[in-house]
Amino acid sequence: MSSFFPCIRPIRFLASIKQYHHAYSTTAQHPLTPSLKILFCSKHFSEGKPWEPLANTTFRPHHIRTCTAADLHQTLSTWRPDVLVPWWHTIDHHLLDRASSLTLIHQFGVGLDNVDVPAATRNGIWVTRLPANGTGNADTVAEHAVLLMLALSRRLPLAVQVVRNGGPFGQPYGMGMIEKTVCIVGLGDIGRALASRLSTWRMRITAVRHRPELGTPPELRDAIDIVYPTSELHRAIAEADYVVSAVKYDRARNRRLFDAAAFKAMKPGAIFVNVARGGLVDEEALADALETGSVGGAGLDVFEREPLDTRSRLLALSNVIATPHSAGVTDSFYEMGARVFAENVARFARGEMVKYAVNRPETPRKALREMGEEDDAVVLSIND
Numbered sequence: 001m002s003s004f005f006p007c008i009r010p011i012r013f014l015a016s017i018k019q020y021h022h023a024y025s026t027t028a029q030h031p032l033t034p035s036l037k038i039l040f041c042s043k044h045f046s047e048g049k050p051w052e053p054l055a056n057t058t059f060r061p062h063h064i065r066t067c068t069a070a071d072l073h074q075t076l077s078t079w080r081p082d083v084l085v086p087w088w089h090t091i092d093h094h095l096l097d098r099a100s101s102l103t104l105i106h107q108f109g110v111g112l113d114n115v116d117v118p119a120a121t122r123n124g125i126w127v128t129r130l131p132a133n134g135t136g137n138a139d140t141v142a143e144h145a146v147l148l149m150l151a152l153s154r155r156l157p158l159a160v161q162v163v164r165n166g167g168p169f170g171q172p173y174g175m176g177m178i179e180k181t182v183c184i185v186g187l188g189d190i191g192r193a194l195a196s197r198l199s200t201w202r203m204r205i206t207a208v209r210h211r212p213e214l215g216t217p218p219e220l221r222d223a224i225d226i227v228y229p230t231s232e233l234h235r236a237i238a239e240a241d242y243v244v245s246a247v248k249y250d251r252a253r254n255r256r257l258f259d260a261a262a263f264k265a266m267k268p269g270a271i272f273v274n275v276a277r278g279g280l281v282d283e284e285a286l287a288d289a290l291e292t293g294s295v296g297g298a299g300l301d302v303f304e305r306e307p308l309d310t311r312s313r314l315l316a317l318s319n320v321i322a323t324p325h326s327a328g329v330t331d332s333f334y335e336m337g338a339r340v341f342a343e344n345v346a347r348f349a350r351g352e353m354v355k356y357a358v359n360r361p362e363t364p365r366k367a368l369r370e371m372g373e374e375d376d377a378v379v380l381s382i383n384d
């Protein structure tokens with residue numbers, strides 16, 4: 001995960017923190033409760049330091065710790081933090097039923113499929129996350145999907161290798177995207193951002209929607225040809241040259257939505273891209289389909305288990321481009337995350353409702369005052 005951070009442009013990052021310090025000084029009359037302990041679960045947070053915007057407050061670094069997924073349980077029971085900041089680790093009911101010190105879980109990302117929100121609610125723990133749209137990462141995830149589509153279409157890894165090997169130059173490589181059909185599975189923030197980008201590329205765009213009654217988003221009426229319900233997934237993907245998975249993962253509803261039957265239903269040689277969650281894909285079935293060529297290539301940013309086992313069959317295939325769950329994690333997302341996080345922790349310490357909360361515990365371990373100016377509605381439509 002540490003590989004995410006070399007791409008952060010330090011000057012821009014520091015400038016944004018400076019701006020934040022300035023803004024924060026106006027709230028200095030509400031210093032943070034010094035005893036609030038925050039646990040960041042992932043060592044890479046030690047490099048990214050998303051708590052830096054808090055540096056001008058009464059908050060001091062000894063109230064912050066990082067741990068690994070392996071020592072999470074232990075740290076929860078011995079250090080007893082108030083706030084947990086996970087990084088897509090599984091925060092299930094076993095952990096939540098025992099984590100008696102926790103009052104807030106603040107996901108440092110948008111998708112929350114790793115957190116058992118009902119169990120948190122039952123235990124009186126607030127849960128919040130970062131927003132997807134507006135300043136969030138739906139656009140950058142959509143960009144990444146385009147990157148993978150293009151790189152696979154033009155066989156980029158092979159082309160780079162050919163140059164390194166001294167040629168031959170000027171040979172035809174791969175396929176163009178113009179006039180091809182792309183099927184976007186999931187029309188939430190990411191799916192819509194992708195459709196809006198591709199709408200100017202002279203492609204035919206179709207979509208699959210979990211809630212077809214929502215129809216085509218008004219701003220995409222001219223862009224999307226047809227919206228299928230999930231029950232017609234196979235029909236939809238059968239006519240597509242590109243299938244992009246941008247659907248919200250819900251283990252009970254769509255685990256392994258892309259299984260052997262789905263890959264068999266795809267047009268032979270079509271390209272599959274997954275920028276949503278690894279649990280949506282049967283990775284063994286995908287490897288089989290890629291090996292036989294029934295799926296032409298796969299661009300994968302997410303995996304059922306992360307980090308992906310380096311012995312995975314998928315990595316041995318030349319028609320796979322894999323990235324390390326980095327689609328949404330750019331410099332701007334990290335800056336936004338640090339800002340939202342700092343603001344939310346400050347609110348929480350003051351007993352004010354956190355922004356983008358996804359639950360309302362009946363008997364919260366820490367009571368919060370509704371502030372009446374929440375804009376958390378912006379995150380409610382992710383990946384539907």
Ligand SMILES: O=C(O)C(=O)CO
Pocket residue numbers: 108109110111112137141325326327328329
């Ligand atoms: O923010 C998230 O949930 C992501 O998965 C970013 O890629």
